[in-house]
Each structure stands twice: as structure tokens, then as C-alpha cells.
């Protein structure tokens with residue numbers, strides 16, 4: 001459930017704020033998040049996990065805006081981070097180190113040092129080479145770093161091949177069959193303390209079966225490792241819960257939680273790393289129609305939002321349901337059209353043959369389920385400014401990331417004079 005709805009006048013609102021009010025003040029394109037939806041999703045997940053000893057470590061990569069993080073921190077969320085930048089954001093938002101896990105295949109020495117200093121809950125380690133660096137950095141700081149190996153259970157799951165991470169051909173994790181041997185090596189290292197097991201099999205997973213398979217394998221491994229004398233206190237089950245996009249239903253949270261209870265039981269402390277589940281349906285991307293362009297075959301609606309603002313349709317063929325911000329009357333006819341952006345690539349398409357009311361320049365179109373992997377994956381491609389973000393709460397809204405000025409966008413560039421042209425035209 002989310003908090004975007006049409007009011008009685010047929011205007012699409014975020015909570016109590018009509019989207020045209022935001023478009024007028026901030027301009028378009030703009031991302032709009034509903035604080036009530038963020039809170040609701042967090043609480044609904046928390047309720048589903050009732051009875052489990054759980055930590056919800058929100059996966060920052062889905063949406064790391066500080067205002068989003070502060071709101072979740074106030075609810076008691078932890079964080080799953082994958083870089084020094086994300087660690088810094090989590091700490092700035094008030095999430096204490098003891099609620100932070102550090103994932104990712106390529107942590108640098110510097111980032112590991114920052115995480116050791118922040119006394120994080122657990123490093124989710126992806127290779128022996130990385131483990132050795134963590135050990136060295138921790139020893140140099142006279143500390144011991146808590147670790148879990150991210151195990152690869154060789155399970156195929158996920159909404160798209162580019163986000164399926166649990167099968168053995170990916171770069172992720174260590175083969176589960178080899179992990180006992182690796183845990184034994186970790187135990188010998190003076191800067192390492194083994195605390196848990198980690199698994200993450202992919203994203204936008206709508207079927208519970210691969211979760212069950214992976215969790216069962218992890219439960220078995222936990223038994224083996226305990227028999228080997230390891231103190232496995234934490235099982236981190238990763239993220240990946242699929243959410244509704246358009247008419248497609250999400251993975252029922254009760255079903256997911258039952259899979260966790262059935263396989264991993266109630267005793268061990270469990271860490272969950274949801275990203276999309278918390279923020280996906282809490283955000284919409286609002287854009288304006290610039291032009292209509294029709295020929296005998298197609299009707300294009302050219303928007304001021306583009307693939308640089310919301311990359312998912314171009315990158316994964318993802319569907320973000322478009323809505324006319326001003327609802328047409330019940331009897332208005334629907335016209336199939338292609339919703340496209342201004343970027344100079346034919347892949348800059350949000351939706352093909354979308355059924356929309358007759359649109360005109362200046363009308364607003366909003367795309368749903370854009371709160372996760374939306375703004376955070378935006379770029380300045382085509383020298384378009386980074387898209388701003390707004391948060392709504394009740395009948396108020398605030399700009400939580402403004403659109404940069406041209407000067408700001410250019411400010412990192414430093415002129416460099418190449419050698420004078422010698423006009424030598426020889427090949």
C-alpha cells in the first residue's frame with residue numbers, strides 16, 4: 001500500500017499534497033517520496049517478523065537520501081552499506097555502528113578502516129583476499145573485526161539476470177561447499193572474530209521457493225559450523241523481496257517470514273537487508289509533457305524526464321506504471337502512446353503502447369514505484385542536471401535534494417591545456 005491517490009478533483013496527490021503544487025514550485029522532472037509510505041513499509045515488515053530476533057538493516061543502495069535515512073533511523077532501522085560513502089551517510093543519519101553491516105565484493109582498505117573505526121556489527125566477506133585485508137587493518141588498529149562469509153548457495157532467483165546474484169556463475173560470495181574450510185582459516189586470524197553467515201540471492205524476487213532453498217542451505221551450514229566450534233550468532237539473510245510494479249503483486253511478507261521461521265528458526269539473531277521493499281512504492285517520478293509527436297504509425301509523448309533520471313526501463317526493461325496527474329473523466333478515451341524522454345538514444349523509452357488519456361504539452365505524467373533505484377541511479381548524461389528529490393509528510397513537503405545549478409554541475413571540472421596543435425596531418 002502507498003499514499004499516492006487521486007483527490008476528489010481528480011488530481012494525483014502524495015499524501016495531502018497535489019503533485020502539481022510540487023511541480024510548480026520545484027519544476028520537473030522531480031522525485032516525490034511519501035514519508036507515510038516509508039514508515040508503513042518499515043512497520044509492516046517489522047510486524048511480519050514478529051517473534052524473531054531481528055534487525056532490519058535497510059539497504060542504502062536503493063535510496064540513500066539522508067532524509068530517507070533519518071526517517072528510517074528514527075524507526076530503529078540499521079543499515080546495509082557497500083561503500084565508504086554509504087557508511088558515512090548511515091552514520092550521519094544517526095544509525096549507530098552496531099546496527100551496520102558492510103557488504104560488497106570490493107571493499108577498499110580505506111573503507112575497511114573506516115568501518116573498523118565505526119565498530120560495525122559485521123563485515124560480510126566475499127573472498128579470502130578481502131578477509132586478509134580486514135585482518136591486517138583490524139590488527140593495525142588493535143581491534144578484531146566481526147565477520148560473516150557471504151555464501152553463494154547456487155540458487156537462481158531475481159527479477160532480471162542483471163540482479164540475480166545467488167548462482168555460482170556470479171562474482172558474489174564464496175561457494176557454500178567450500179565455506180567450512182574458509183571459516184577454519186578465519187578463526188586462525190588474530191584480527192578476525194567469526195560472528196555469522198550471510199547470504200543474498202538477488203533482487204525483486206517474487207517467488208518464495210529460492211529463498212527457502214537458500215535459507216535451508218544456510219541453516220545446515222550453521223549447524224556444521226557450530227559443530228566445528230564456531231560461535232554463529234548472526235544470520236544475515238540479505239534483501240531481495242519483490243514488490244508490486246503495476247498490476248503485478250509483490251511477494252507476500254507473511255509467506256517470506258514463514259520461510260525464514262521454518263528454515264532458520266527463532267534462536268539466532270537475524271539481519272534483514274531490504275531496500276526496494278521499504279522505498280520502492282514510496283516514490284514517484286513526476287515529469288511534464290514537452291511535445292506530442294504523431295505519425296501514421298506511432299504517437300510519441302515526449303517528456304522532460306529521461307533515462308538519465310530513471311534508468312530502470314532502459315537498463316532492465318522495467319515497467320513503471322505511468323499515471324496522468326490530472327485524472328481524465330470516467331468516459332475519456334484512452335490512447336496508446338509511447339512515453340519517451342529527450343535523450344539521444346532510442347532506448348530512452350519509459351513505456352511503449354501505454355494507454356493514456358489524450359495528453360497535451362504542460363500536462364504532468366507520474367511514474368510509480370520509483371522510490372528504489374531511481375534517483376540514486378540518475379546521471380547527468382546529455383548534460384542534464386541531476387534530478388531533485390522532494391519528501392511529503394501530511395500536507396507539507398520539503399526539497400530533500402535540490403536540482404544543481406549549471407555552475408555546480410561544472411564545478412568539478414578543471415581546465416587542462418593540451419599541447420599546442422602541431423597540425424601534423426600524417427596518419
Ligand code: LLP
Pocket residue numbers: 059061062080103104163200202203204238239240241273274275276277312316372373
Ligand atoms: N543486500 C545486498 C547484499 C544487495 O546486493 C542488495 C541489492 C540488497 C541487499 C537489497 O536488495 P533489495 O531488497 O532492494 O532487492 N538496480 C537494480 C537492483 C540492484 C540490487 C542490487 N543489490 C534495480 O533497479 O532493480
